Amino acid sequence: MALIDLGAAPDWLPDACTLPTVERPLRLAEFDGLFASVSDVHRPDASHAVLTLAGSPGLAGRARDLAERETACCSFFTFDVTTGERPSGPAQEEVRMSIAVPEAHRAVLEALVDRAERLARG
Numbered sequence: 001m002a003l004i005d006l007g008a009a010p011d012w013l014p015d016a017c018t019l020p021t022v023e024r025p026l027r028l029a030e031f032d033g034l035f036a037s038v039s040d041v042h043r044p045d046a047s048h049a050v051l052t053l054a055g056s057p058g059l060a061g062r063a064r065d066l067a068e069r070e071t072a073c074c075s076f077f078t079f080d081v082t083t084g085e086r087p088s089g090p091a092q093e094e095v096r097m098s099i100a101v102p103e104a105h106r107a108v109l110e111a112l113v114d115r116a117e118r119l120a121r122g
């Protein structure tokens with residue numbers, strides 16, 4: 001279930017993002033793909049969110065790779081990706097992706113978390 005218009009980047013992306021405009025819809029589609037595996041969203045405060053994802057092995061690697069690439073172009077993001085054991089068996093992986101931003105970029109985090117929650121509801 002895609003939530004993006006591949007012809008346009010969202011207007012909530014800040015000028016601080018150095019990802020070329022033409023690549024932004026593709027990056028957002030990558031986040032949408034990752035967010036499809038969100039099982040829980042926790043908001044400790046307005047500048048921090050923790051997403052719990054559950055999926056097939058390799059999910060943590062995909063999350064780390066995406067977080068590293070996103071930080072490279074949007075340095076205001078701080079990501080931390082951790083893994084845990086999934087009670088349903090070894091064919092599943094549980095990943096926690098912590099995302100933090102400075103106060104000035106709370107709207108970006110809010111928009112990203114809103115996307116994750118919409119995809120989680122399916």
